[in-house]
Amino acid sequence: MSAEGIAIVGMSGRFPGASDVARFWDNIKNGVESITFFSVDELDIPSPAASGEGASYVCAKGALEDIDQFDARFFGYLPREAELMDPQQRMFLELCWEALEHAGYDAQRYPGAVGVYGGCYMDTYLLWNLCSNPSFLARLIDSIQVGSLQTELGNDKDYLATRVAFKLGLRGPAMTLQTACSTSLVSIVTACQALEGYQCDMALAGGVTIVLPQKKGYFYKEGGMLSPDGHCRPFDERAAGTVFSNGAAVLLLKRAADAIADGDTIYAVIRGFATNNDGGNKLSYTAPSVEGQAEVISLALSMANIDSRTIGYVEAHGTATPLGDPIEIAGLTTAHRACTTSTEPATGYCAIGSVKGNLGHLDVASGAIGLIKTALSIHENVLPPSINFTKPNPKIDFASTPFYVNTKLQPWPDASAPRRAGVSSFGVGGTNAHVVVEQAPEEESAGASRSHVLLTLSARTESALARQAERLADYLEAHPDIAPDDVAWTLQVGRRQFEQRRIVAAADAAGAIAKLRGAALPGETGTPQASSPRIVFMFPGQGAQYPGMARELYASEPVFREVIDRCCDALASGDEPLDIREHLLFDPDNARRDKETLAAELAQTKLAQPAIFAVEVALARLLESWGITAGAAIGHSVGEFSAACLAGVFELEDAIRLVAARGRFMQAQPPGRMLAVRAPAAQIEPMLGKALGIAAINAPSMCVVSGPTAAVDAFAAELAKNDIQSTPLVTSHAYHSPMMQPAAAPLVAEVATVARRRATIEIVSTSLARAVAQDELSDPDYWGRQLMSPVRFADAIVAAAMDEHSILLEVGPGQTLTTLAKQTLAAQQGQRTILSCLGPVQAPGSDVQNVLAAVGRLWIGGVNPDWTALQAGRRRRIALPTYPFERKSFWAVPRSLALGSDRGDADAHPADATTTHAGTGAQSAAAVDTATADAERLIQQQLALIAEQIRIMAQSGE
Numbered sequence: 001m002s003a004e005g006i007a008i009v010g011m012s013g014r015f016p017g018a019s020d021v022a023r024f025w026d027n028i029k030n031g032v033e034s035i036t037f038f039s040v041d042e043l044d045i046p047s048p049a050a051s052g053e054g055a056s057y058v059c060a061k062g063a064l065e066d067i068d069q070f071d072a073r074f075f076g077y078l079p080r081e082a083e084l085m086d087p088q089q090r091m092f093l094e095l096c097w098e099a100l101e102h103a104g105y106d107a108q109r110y111p112g113a114v115g116v117y118g119g120c121y122m123d124t125y126l127l128w129n130l131c132s133n134p135s136f137l138a139r140l141i142d143s144i145q146v147g148s149l150q151t152e153l154g155n156d157k158d159y160l161a162t163r164v165a166f167k168l169g170l171r172g173p174a175m176t177l178q179t180a181c182s183t184s185l186v187s188i189v190t191a192c193q194a195l196e197g198y199q200c201d202m203a204l205a206g207g208v209t210i211v212l213p214q215k216k217g218y219f220y221k222e223g224g225m226l227s228p229d230g231h232c233r234p235f236d237e238r239a240a241g242t243v244f245s246n247g248a249a250v251l252l253l254k255r256a257a258d259a260i261a262d263g264d265t266i267y268a269v270i271r272g273f274a275t276n277n278d279g280g281n282k283l284s285y286t287a288p289s290v291e292g293q294a295e296v297i298s299l300a301l302s303m304a305n306i307d308s309r310t311i312g313y314v315e316a317h318g319t320a321t322p323l324g325d326p327i328e329i330a331g332l333t334t335a336h337r338a339c340t341t342s343t344e345p346a347t348g349y350c351a352i353g354s355v356k357g358n359l360g361h362l363d364v365a366s367g368a369i370g371l372i373k374t375a376l377s378i379h380e381n382v383l384p385p386s387i388n389f390t391k392p393n394p395k396i397d398f399a400s401t402p403f404y405v406n407t408k409l410q411p412w413p414d415a416s417a418p419r420r421a422g423v424s425s426f427g428v429g430g431t432n433a434h435v436v437v438e439q440a441p442e443e444e445s446a447g448a449s450r451s452h453v454l455l456t457l458s459a460r461t462e463s464a465l466a467r468q469a470e471r472l473a474d475y476l477e478a479h480p481d482i483a484p485d486d487v488a489w490t491l492q493v494g495r496r497q498f499e500q501r502r503i504v505a506a507a508d509a510a511g512a513i514a515k516l517r518g519a520a521l522p523g524e525t526g527t528p529q530a531s532s533p534r535i536v537f538m539f540p541g542q543g544a545q546y547p548g549m550a551r552e553l554y555a556s557e558p559v560f561r562e563v564i565d566r567c568c569d570a571l572a573s574g575d576e577p578l579d580i581r582e583h584l585l586f587d588p589d590n591a592r593r594d595k596e597t598l599a600a601e602l603a604q605t606k607l608a609q610p611a612i613f614a615v616e617v618a619l620a621r622l623l624e625s626w627g628i629t630a631g632a633a634i635g636h637s638v639g640e641f642s643a644a645c646l647a648g649v650f651e652l653e654d655a656i657r658l659v660a661a662r663g664r665f666m667q668a669q670p671p672g673r674m675l676a677v678r679a680p681a682a683q684i685e686p687m688l689g690k691a692l693g694i695a696a697i698n699a700p701s702m703c704v705v706s707g708p709t710a711a712v713d714a715f716a717a718e719l720a721k722n723d724i725q726s727t728p729l730v731t732s733h734a735y736h737s738p739m740m741q742p743a744a745a746p747l748v749a750e751v752a753t754v755a756r757r758r759a760t761i762e763i764v765s766t767s768l769a770r771a772v773a774q775d776e777l778s779d780p781d782y783w784g785r786q787l788m789s790p791v792r793f794a795d796a797i798v799a800a801a802m803d804e805h806s807i808l809l810e811v812g813p814g815q816t817l818t819t820l821a822k823q824t825l826a827a828q829q830g831q832r833t834i835l836s837c838l839g840p841v842q843a844p845g846s847d848v849q850n851v852l853a854a855v856g857r858l859w860i861g862g863v864n865p866d867w868t869a870l871q872a873g874r875r876r877r878i879a880l881p882t883y884p885f886e887r888k889s890f891w892a893v894p895r896s897l898a899l900g901s902d903r904g905d906a907d908a909h910p911a912d913a914t915t916t917h918a919g920t921g922a923q924s925a926a927a928v929d930t931a932t933a934d935a936e937r938l939i940q941q942q943l944a945l946i947a948e949q950i951r952i953m954a955q956s957g958e
Helices: 021-029 079-083 087-103 124-130 134-143 150-155 157-168 183-196 256-261 290-304 324-338 363-380 462-478 484-493 509-517 551-556 558-572 595-602 605-625 639-646 652-667 681-687 709-721 738-752 780-788 793-800 816-825 847-860 895-900 925-956
Strands: 006-014 114-120 174-176 202-209 247-255 268-277 313-315 350-353 403-405 420-426 431-438 453-459 500-506 535-539 632-635 673-677 693-699 702-707 726-728 762-765 807-810 833-836
Touching: 006 021, 006 087, 006 183, 006 256, 006 363, 021 363, 079 150, 087 114, 087 157, 087 202, 087 247, 114 157, 114 183, 124 134, 124 150, 134 150, 150 157, 157 174, 183 202, 183 247, 183 268, 183 363, 183 420, 183 431, 202 363, 247 256, 247 363, 268 290, 268 363, 290 324, 290 420, 290 431, 313 363, 324 350, 324 403, 324 420, 363 420, 363 431, 453 462, 453 484, 453 509, 453 847, 462 500, 462 509, 484 509, 500 509, 500 847, 535 605, 535 639, 535 816, 551 558, 551 605, 551 847, 558 605, 558 652, 595 605, 605 639, 605 652, 605 847, 632 639, 632 793, 639 652, 639 762, 652 738, 652 780, 673 709, 681 693, 681 702, 681 709, 693 793, 693 816, 702 709, 709 726, 738 780, 762 793, 793 816, 807 816, 807 847, 816 833, 833 847
Parallel strands: 114 174, 114 202, 313 350, 313 420, 350 403, 535 632, 535 807, 632 762, 807 833
Antiparallel strands: 006 247, 006 268, 202 247, 268 431, 420 431, 453 500, 673 702, 673 726, 693 702
């Protein structure tokens, strides 16, 4: 199979009896006829049956449900605009959005140009609903080209495609095409031509037919094109005409080579296509032509460069008219005989069918719908049944043709060639179209997977977000074999990122379903507080370490593993070799020593500090590789070395050797004790003697006292007498106290021996409680003072979070700094997001799940990760549930019907006198209030968008 041609990567539609492609395909496979039969009393236009002509009047049509419904707010339309717009334009807009999402694409983030090609039927909404009011009709005629364009833009065919391009932000060609019944397939052929000519990189193509009123019958006339009983019987001996129906379909097309490279789901590949016109060599303007049809089919087969004997199915135009069906089979036979290398005329090897037997004649939309049916047949390797067929039309000698009517669902016959099919669509007036479609190339095997996945959901409203979660849970239940990584990838890159957001981090589909059906946990849902907010990396200090704190990320993340290996190698090759690998990668199921022994060793300062540093920097580099970069950094005690390394002050190997030396120097000092005190430092300081000092101010009412063991124990007893709570810390020394004085000079000397550079990002010093100059951290003396000075984390975090939209992210084991920052900033103005990357030390859980959840929470806060870099391997875009539009009724009731229900004013505007939002005969006060609120919200959204654009322009200097 070749990578040439045009791939069908997405599809959407509305069909009689089916609101989406999945239901439509299920109906087709099961041979369901979706024609609606009305009683005389149900008709919107009174039947002539009472005059004695009713015997020839047929009440049947393929109808669509909810054609009055539209999510105006989603697309940024005010209620009045939506009410005045042709429902064909509204539906085409929704379907283009859904086709993109079905393929797994967000047009806003797609780097290439997307074209739009489509057509629609005559605007009967304007005629039947709006212009039924004479006053409205007079105002419309008076205002054309010289007055308000609102009604003209919403109802003229010219604006069908360009409306989509504007609303979806598409930069490729946008063309409305009209060739009667062949319109949608001609649109698809035109899109293929544009793709092959590199006028665009993807293209939406299709058509829509909504004829109003829907509940309308017709007169049957023998020999005409309309069915005598409302059933369409393509190629059958009882075929006597068709029945017209409403429907719509849009396909997303892409060059096959590009689709393969991008991991798209390809339903079929268009290998050949052609259009032509019958010209004048036929009985009448509306009559079909054997020569014209044979020529267009031959052209498409020739372009595909295949033998017609390899075609296994043809989706025919198949209108079931006495004249049309025999002519179509004659044209097909002529073309297939001409496009084969076989010298012997083979018969009965190619199945033929027509979707019109199921749905009726969908007019403008029929070709695109037939192509969807055919592509799915190829994709699923089945031939669907052609219904309403008993015996062949006696004017068709099937036995002498390559074709047979397939009447049952069956596997596609095995063949040496790929599965191939043809699709025909012929328009009144003689414009014909034919495409040759082929089985897609074999999919490449999936890439590596993580133990957990991150699912991202977003919507314009909270209710739509909740519905989206339900639909995704239903999908996962219905598709147990789907790869969770592909689901995550498609959601991450193939959906527009709206204001209301939710995340789910789960190990498998079952876990994801449970979370999607349950209430979101705190931090798993919200709205961005800013666009691209500033992230402050917070690096914790000693005390957060535990055995195995690097094991899971080391096993799954190459970037993390590389940094850990570099750190371990640097320590092992130093003047005083140190081995921390066993402590970092402890695995209880495969360990040489027990966890308690390793924990005791890891409590030693000389091991604890380099181990914490290694994990922090590895985690920071992992986040950076995913596009999550720090605008500033802050470190608690030894964590400040991690911040300096991140900022480029030290090289990684130099930094971890310095940290290891610092740990050795500190551990060599006399033993001491540290005491966490739940009280403000200002209250505690007057109580301290000469032997004790404040080692850290972690929060407004949380400080740490440090000093000799005996003095600390005595101070703890004194605090207890004063009902002040304190807790001894598990440390062997009195850090950040005068007892560390002997360690300062050796550390300064060590720092002086390594290369140092200016910091590339802002560093907020916890010893100075302020942002330091770019070259301050390159001064060796700074690190000697930092060793002994109190850690003023509470003041420093306030300085780091001056921007009220900052996101503070703890990068390292545990959640200590997250807790302290929340306590400190609780009284600050603004809504700062404070997050941790990993779980609490006491119950860390899955590191992969925790870090993915952190990425998701950052995304909720407005950060845009590099989703491509986040993937563990090559992924595929798959068809997931599309956006759950929240449709409401926007509909102008025809004046005749309104008057019939005691409504209407001869001088009233339809949108004032005959329009309903709730599907009732009159607007309720609640409906008016809702419309007003929607309008106000829309205006606010537009103002916010303008303000954001101004802000971006100001930042870029425009």
